[in-house]
Amino acid sequence: MSRVTRFAGRDPGATARMAGFMAHLRENGLRLGVQETEAALTALTFVDAAHPAETRRALKAICTGCKDDAQQFDALFDAFWMDAGRVRTRVMPKMTAPNKGDDSVHSSRNAKGEDAGGAGDATAPEAGQGESESDGEGKLIATEMRNLSRRDLRDLIQPEDIAEAEAIARRLGLALRDRRSRRRVAANKGDRLHFRKTIRRSLATGGEPIRLIQRKRPDRSRKIVALCDVSGSMTVYAQVYLAFLAGLMRGDFTADAYLFHTRLVRITEALRDKDAMRAIGRMSLMADGFGGGSKIGESLDTFAHTYARKFVDGRSVVMIFSDGYDTSPPAHIDAALATLRKRGCRIIWLNPLKGWRDYEPVAAGMAAALPHLDRFVAANTLADLAALEKELVTL
Amino acid sequence: MTSWTDLKSALAAQNYVASDDLAVSLHLALSLQRPLLLEGAAGVGKTEVARVLAAAQNTKLIRLQCYEGLDAAQAIYEWNYQRQLLAIRASSEADETGKQVEDRIFSREYLLERPLLAAITQDQAPVLLIDEIDRADEEFEAFLLEILADYQVTVPELGTITATTVPTVILTSNGTRDLSDALRRRCLFAYVDYPDRETELAILQARCAGIEAHLAEQIIGFVQTLRKEDLGKVPGIAETLDFAAALMGLGIADLTADPAALQATLTTLLKTQSDRAHITTEVAQRIAGKAA
Numbered sequence: 001m002s003r004v005t006r007f008a009g010r011d012p013g014a015t016a017r018m019a020g021f022m023a024h025l026r027e028n029g030l031r032l033g034v035q036e037t038e039a040a041l042t043a044l045t046f047v048d049a050a051h052p053a054e055t056r057r058a059l060k061a062i063c064t065g066c067k068d069d070a071q072q073f074d075a076l077f078d079a080f081w082m083d084a085g086r087v088r089t090r091v092m093p094k095m096t097a098p099n100k101g102d103d104s105v106h107s108s109r110n111a112k113g114e115d116a117g118g119a120g121d122a123t124a125p126e127a128g129q130g131e132s133e134s135d136g137e138g139k140l141i142a143t144e145m146r147n148l149s150r151r152d153l154r155d156l157i158q159p160e161d162i163a164e165a166e167a168i169a170r171r172l173g174l175a176l177r178d179r180r181s182r183r184r185v186a187a188n189k190g191d192r193l194h195f196r197k198t199i200r201r202s203l204a205t206g207g208e209p210i211r212l213i214q215r216k217r218p219d220r221s222r223k224i225v226a227l228c229d230v231s232g233s234m235t236v237y238a239q240v241y242l243a244f245l246a247g248l249m250r251g252d253f254t255a256d257a258y259l260f261h262t263r264l265v266r267i268t269e270a271l272r273d274k275d276a277m278r279a280i281g282r283m284s285l286m287a288d289g290f291g292g293g294s295k296i297g298e299s300l301d302t303f304a305h306t307y308a309r310k311f312v313d314g315r316s317v318v319m320i321f322s323d324g325y326d327t328s329p330p331a332h333i334d335a336a337l338a339t340l341r342k343r344g345c346r347i348i349w350l351n352p353l354k355g356w357r358d359y360e361p362v363a364a365g366m367a368a369a370l371p372h373l374d375r376f377v378a379a380n381t382l383a384d385l386a387a388l389e390k391e392l393v394t395l
Numbered sequence: 396m397t398s399w400t401d402l403k404s405a406l407a408a409q410n411y412v413a414s415d416d417l418a419v420s421l422h423l424a425l426s427l428q429r430p431l432l433l434e435g436a437a438g439v440g441k442t443e444v445a446r447v448l449a450a451a452q453n454t455k456l457i458r459l460q461c462y463e464g465l466d467a468a469q470a471i472y473e474w475n476y477q478r479q480l481l482a483i484r485a486s487s488e489a490d491e492t493g494k495q496v497e498d499r500i501f502s503r504e505y506l507l508e509r510p511l512l513a514a515i516t517q518d519q520a521p522v523l524l525i526d527e528i529d530r531a532d533e534e535f536e537a538f539l540l541e542i543l544a545d546y547q548v549t550v551p552e553l554g555t556i557t558a559t560t561v562p563t564v565i566l567t568s569n570g571t572r573d574l575s576d577a578l579r580r581r582c583l584f585a586y587v588d589y590p591d592r593e594t595e596l597a598i599l600q601a602r603c604a605g606i607e608a609h610l611a612e613q614i615i616g617f618v619q620t621l622r623k624e625d626l627g628k629v630p631g632i633a634e635t636l637d638f639a640a641a642l643m644g645l646g647i648a649d650l651t652a653d654p655a656a657l658q659a660t661l662t663t664l665l666k667t668q669s670d671r672a673h674i675t676t677e678v679a680q681r682i683a684g685k686a687a
Contacts, residue, residue, distance in 0.1 A: 047419060047422070057420070058423055062423070066579065
């Protein structure tokens, strides 16, 4: 991260410097307004402003809003006030329109955005699909989107595509989550009066219905539990599946996610990171270096006997992303899924290979799993993932 | 209070060792009359700050524990429907017009004050603790905005009730949910982290009077190393204090002396089954050996 300061020695006064500092923070991604500048100046009158450590603490309390900001703040403070960054001659905050052309000025956030923008044309499919190549640049956006969503997931490694996979996942999560019960139960706040309870309670007050009891439809939301295979044979698909998982976790706060290869890792916490790209980064760190063999049966077995006991019940939908190529005997998968099944959950298996022409679930593991599944669907294009929404509603 | 160091020593007098960051934030919250949002892991003393601050200022602590489904009726105010009904019943015997009855039953007398309204109508400014705000629904944050920004409550039937005194507001959050930017903007912010070695030692000595220096050092060393282990629930300061109390209660003077006893007292630090399984006797001894 380049932290260039726009602070110069010949600044007009404290107010201008503070405004400059705020501009500096804003440029580095903190969201601050005029009110904060004012508050910061007022705050300095309550501490010993000549003392750097005190000023730092006071400004930290004013200018930061969350943990991430707070961790970033010290470095930003040093950069501006302690000359840790390069000194530039421009002073006044009003005229510091972010200069996109200048490499030394932009923050990491800008940089990320620019990378994403610049990479837009690198997504053309390989030769063979002549249609999109011959079209050149004059193509409509909508067409581009359609092409994109039909392509094998292997091609999708650009950040914006991950964002799209995320959007689909989010929609999916929402579709699954929003379930209302048909029955009504008594509640403090509800849409209808609960007559029986109200009359019964009125006995205590001599027949006057003083306490009105209401009833409402309770939410019966489905929880999604996703298990993603990141073994060697799945590496090409894993990244987008992981993006999909990230989206799922962000659209649905009850969802739960795991990775497995030769062992099982819970990644729910890592995926809850506020910054989408960083969440994927954290998860990739966990997934990295795996890509080796796969023990689907054993992993599922571990899951069925540990986490599932805690997180899986009759309202759960277990999604398994795997190609079914297993190094352990198929009896393992059979037993694990049978155990899992007993918890009353729905099990969906998403297999990237099923999208291939003439695919038959001949892999022994896959064949063993089939009888236990509620749905066995292909998921090697974004369109397939998006189409899942309808399937899940009918579950 | 004139400066943050005064505040810090006032807190210390109540046996609360505040970090400099926290003390400055608190001082500013008091001076600027702005709410203070404290974030941090469970068990680092966020709630305790409010309690101690109230004690240090010799004022009342009003606490609102947030939970899912908390609404305005439970947090701000509610009409006392039962009393209103009774009043209507009684008025049918007395000769009152409908307008008179209505004016009477929608007066302050029939208004039940919940914590937030109570906090702004005190004679002496209290400390208002809104605990675990992240547990409340997002909609509830919207209720808070009016109170936190203008220190007033609007009751449709009565009009706006403005604060007689401005309370010191402290919000705590465990970060289980992202708070809205609108709420964050109205608050000062301080992130309360696990304390460093010296601070934690000072806390231990302040809270467990009469602990031996050698044991205290060992305990802090042990806990600080334990926090670096891969645990599901990292022990906070509250756990450290429990641990120290347990050791003192059992009359243990040295952590490495009795592995079985140490393992038994670990129940005060490790709160999940997998953590217990992870920290075996050997691991505990290794950590204790390093700490000694």
